[in-house]
Structure formats: structure tokens, C-alpha cells
Amino acid sequence: MSHRTVRRTLLAVPLSIALSLPLAACASDDPAEQAEAPVEVEAPTEDDEATAVDEEPVEEVAAEVSTDLSVRPEVPPSDAPAPTELVTEDVVVGDGAEATVGSTAQVKYVGAFYGTGEEFDASWDRGEDETLPVPLGAGRVIPGFEQGIVxxxxxxxxxxxxxxxxxxxxxxxxxxxxxxxxxxxxxLVSVD
Structure with a gap:
């Protein structure tokens, strides 16, 4: 069973923060940075269903991603045009706690360029059990990554x-x- 949603940005995230931080350097030990006000992230609603045009490229990619969570996933290339809105597709639907704004999601990930599938970053490169903590609503990662986890x-x-x-x-x-x-x-490995 798959779940398709489109998340729309309904808030402004300071571009100087959201666009300049590399994903791998998202978490900070600096208490001054941790004291920043949280950024609102809206959970998906029924009205956020993607159009067939936007769903098709993600379904194509998701259909080729391994469902075995013990295996490092690969992002296949796609000839389809990139969606113009955030699109998510569950390859495996979890049955544990839900990632919500205000929680910290511990994730493993592979990041690639849409179209080519060429990887630019992966937590798997730092070890099979290595996770990235993502404080949801804190604005510490790019907006689409954070919104896509919620x-x-x-x-x-x-x-x-x-x-x-x-x-x-x-x-x-x-x-x-x-x-x-x-x-x-x-x-999604765990939620704190």
C-alpha cells in the first residue's frame, strides 16, 4: 500500500539558514543555534493529494527502491519531468510511532539528484547504523526534507x-x- 501526499510550504523559512546549510551538517552542538524559535511545518491533509502529473515521477522512482530496510537504497534515474511541488511516496509504511512537528526523527537517508539518480550524500556512508537526528519544526535542514519526514x-x-x-x-x-x-x-529509525 502506498501513500501519496504533496506538502506545500505555508510558511517562510529564512533563506540564509534553510538554503545554506548542507544536509549532513544539520545538527549543531552550539546552544545558541539550538535556542532559535521553531519553524512551523504543516502536516499533510486530504486536500494535499498530488495530481497525477506530480505523482507519476515519484511512483516511477519509488517502484524501483528496495523494500528491505537492511539494504542501502539506491535512487534510480528518471526521465520524467521533476514535480514542481514536494511529493512523497511510501515504499514501506511503518507501524511504529509517527514523526510529528516537535519530535526528533532519527533517520537514515540517501540523497541524489532528480533525473540522474547520482548520489551527493548518504548517512549510510558513515556506517550502516548511523542516523541523522532531525528536530522537526526547528528548520535545521532544507524545508522539503523536514516536511517530507512529517x-x-x-x-x-x-x-x-x-x-x-x-x-x-x-x-x-x-x-x-x-x-x-x-x-x-x-x-525512519526512531522518534524521540
């Missing part, structure tokens, strides 16, 4: 396709092209 359940694997305006836009970190559309395969 609503996942522990034990789930989700493909998150992020248009450039919810990724790094025109201010990417080194190694990511300007206005790149991204795809992440995310495993």
Missing part, C-alpha cells in the same frame, strides 16, 4: 522528491548545482 512512522521507508525551491535553490552548498531538484530515500 507523518512517517517508525519502520517506514519513503521517497521524498524535492523541487529546488524547497531544497537549496539558488544558494546551494559546494557540490550541489544551483536550482537542483533532489530525491531522498529516507528510513
Amino acid at each position: 507523518g512517517m512512522q517508525v519502520g517506514g521507508r519513503r521517497v521524498i522528491t524535492i523541487p529546488s525551491d524547497l531544497a537549496y535553490g539558488d544558494q546551494p552548498p559546494a557540490g550541489i548545482p544551483v536550482d537542483a531538484d533532489l530525491v531522498f530515500v529516507v528510513d
Whole structure:
């Protein structure tokens, strides 16, 4: 069973923060940074269903992603046009706790460029059991990554396709092209 949703940005995230931080450097030990006001992230609603045009590229990619959570996922290339809105597709629907705004999601992920499937970052590179803590609502990662995790359940694997305006836009970190559309395969390991 798959779950399709489109998350729309209904809030402003300071571009200087949201677009300049590389994903791997999202968490900070600096108490001053941790004291920042949380950013609101809206959970999906029934009205947020994707159109067939937006769903097709993600379904194509998700259909080729492994359902075995013990195996590092690969992001396949896609010839379909990139969606213009955030689109998620559950490859595996978890049955544990739900990731909600205010919680911290511990995730494993592979990040790639939409279209080519070329990886640019993966928690799996740092070890099979290595996770990234994502404080949902804190604005510490790119908006599309954070919004795409909200609503996942522990034990789930989700493909998150992020248009450039919810990724790094025109201010990417080194190694990511300007206005790149991204795809992440995310495993939700736990929720704190």
C-alpha cells in the first residue's frame, strides 16, 4: 500500500539558514543555534493529494527502491519531468510511532539528484547504523526534507522528491548545482 501526499510550504523559512546549510551538517552542538524559535511545518491533509502529473515521477522512482530496510537504497534515474511541488511516496509504511512537528526523527537517508539518480550524500556512508537526528519544526535542514519526514512512522521507508525551491535553490552548498531538484530515500529509525 502506498501513500501519496504533496506538502506545500505555508510558511517562510529564512533563506540564509534553510538554503545554506548542507544536509549532513544539520545538527549543531552550539546552544545558541539550538535556542532559535521553531519553524512551523504543516502536516499533510486530504486536500494535499498530488495530481497525477506530480505523482507519476515519484511512483516511477519509488517502484524501483528496495523494500528491505537492511539494504542501502539506491535512487534510480528518471526521465520524467521533476514535480514542481514536494511529493512523497511510501515504499514501506511503518507501524511504529509517527514523526510529528516537535519530535526528533532519527533517520537514515540517501540523497541524489532528480533525473540522474547520482548520489551527493548518504548517512549510510558513515556506517550502516548511523542516523541523522532531525528536530522537526526547528528548520535545521532544507524545508522539503523536514516536511517530507512529517507523518512517517517508525519502520517506514519513503521517497521524498524535492523541487529546488524547497531544497537549496539558488544558494546551494559546494557540490550541489544551483536550482537542483533532489530525491531522498529516507528510513525512519526512531522518534524521540
